[in-house]
Amino acid sequence: MANQATSSSSSPGPQEHRLEGQAGEEDLLTLYGAESGWVEARTHCDHLDALSSDLAHIPTPDTPCYRCQHPSENWLCLCCKEVLCSRFVNKHMLQHYQQTNHCLALSYSDLSIWCFSCDAYLDAQMIQQLRSVHEIAYILKFGEAPPFRAV
Template sequence: MASSSSPTQPSFNFVYQPDGSESGWVEARTHCDHLGSVSSDLTHIPIPNTPCNRCQHPSENWLCLCCKEVLCSRFVNKHMLEHFQQTNHCLALSYSDLSVWCFSCDAYLDAQVISSLRPVYETAYILKFGEAPPLRSEV
């Protein structure tokens, strides 16, 4: 197993498969200098199936954690990316997989570990699945 990381980039971990191919995952960061821009009320958020506020696309949408606007991903019409470029609101939660991305750090953040992000992660999980998220065991 090999890995690489830098202060501004996520850690990339690769597992080499028996056939010579590799699979990998990104290890989310546990700190971000931009957390001060998070909305003070992230327990009242739009439901996960809210369409993009600009194009009404029904899926692959993100929640801006600064202003709570719901916009589509860079794989649809890039409205959340444009929102970041226009407003500098850099933190967003994916309603698809509940991951949190910092556009300024260009990195995923661990919303289950970062105390200021955990409430929005838990709220989004409950809204999406109808139950509290399972406790993650620390390794």
């Protein structure tokens, strides 16, 4: 018994080392979502007519949730410009959509744009109506213009 206890603290052999490396890689792939699949943002949305007419003036990305004052994981409603927390905090943006049918929102965490009605992310660089608000949010968050990809 004492021999087994001491042998577990010895260095692993080459075969054991290889297996540990493989298990570690699989754990990393699972951790980073390799099995979850690719999420491709839509390049078209039928709900863009709901956009606010003044998205040139938006609250800053550090604005807390208007309802609970939570400081992060907040979204900007692109219909009325309210800032509300995500479904991972207190679900105020989701509740806002359910109560008002304001379906378009920009995440201040990663600057993605979500359409609740389409149940999909929208490609802000491909959809012309979203480019300017995405660029303004990026400048407010990072202090410089975003690197747009060629479309």
